[in-house]
Amino acid sequence: MFTAYTRQVERVKRVVDAGAEEVVDGGRTRYHHxxxxxxxIAAGLELTRTGGPDALSLREIARRVGVSPNAAYRHFASRDAILAAVSREIEAAMAARMVDSGALNSPASGRDLLRAVGMGYIEFALAEPGWFAVAFFSGMDDDPARVESSPAYGALAYALDTMVSGGELEPARRAQAQWPCWAAVHGFAELALVGPLRFVERDELTVLARRTVDTVIEGLCR
Structure with a gap:
């Protein structure tokens, strides 16, 4: 059930909604014994939110939290380990943006659900480019099984399965359909962040994003 994914992402919604002030106090991340x-992890989220994956280091995280590097290394043995943990939180935050899309509350159709998921992905990328650069694509883990267990991937798979169960998508066309869908929205996000679409005004960019998502949906349903 999709509710499993919504429960998984609730814990990071405060980071998305409240911003760095929620987790930072006087330049140092608050924590309880x-x-x-x-x-x-919260300090890692703060660093990557503004600087992407290159900004993350265990020593800087330890400094911001106010502990020794050795204390940090007792919990995360390497930069890759903390990066993986931060990435998982960002993936959940991305899914939270998808969950918060209006059509997910009471979708009129599977198409509406897939449209909300696709637009939520693009909107997250545009709103959080630093985090977007970390999620899935920071090079620390290319295991497909881990990706497929993420809440963002689950939201996409659920939308496609809903289209099948609602008779909007032929079962034969469902197989591996998540990958071209993902490629389309991710490619659009990259063009908007670092490609020629970065010069386009936001309102026009939103129109183009919707057109991209709708084109993917129409292609699936032919």
Whole structure:
């Protein structure tokens, strides 16, 4: 059920909604005794939100939290380990944006659901380019099984399955359909962030994003 994904992303909604002020106090991330791993991840979220994956280091995270590097290394043995943990939180935040899309609350059709998921992905990328650069694409883990267990991937798969169960998508066309869908919205996001579409005004960009998502949906349903 999709509710499993919504529960998984609830814990990071405060980071998305409240911004860095929610997790930072006087330049250092707040944490309570016994919750150091969560504080380290929160500091990693702060760093990557503004600087992407290149801004993340365990020493800087430890400094911001106010502990020694050795204390941080006891919980995360390497930069890749903390990057993976931060990436998982960002993936959940991305899914939260998809969940918050209006059509997901009471979708009129599977198409509406897929449209909301696709637009939510693009909107997250445009709103959080630093985090977007980390999620899935920071090079620390290319295991397809891990990607397929992420809440953002689950939202996409659920939308496609809903189209099948509603008679909007032929079962034969469902197989591996998530990959061209993902490629389309990710490619659009990259063009909008670092490609020629970065010069386009936001309102026009939104129109183009919707057209991209609708084109994918129409192609699936032919």
């Amino acid at each position: 016994g919750d150091l791993p969560a504080a380290l």
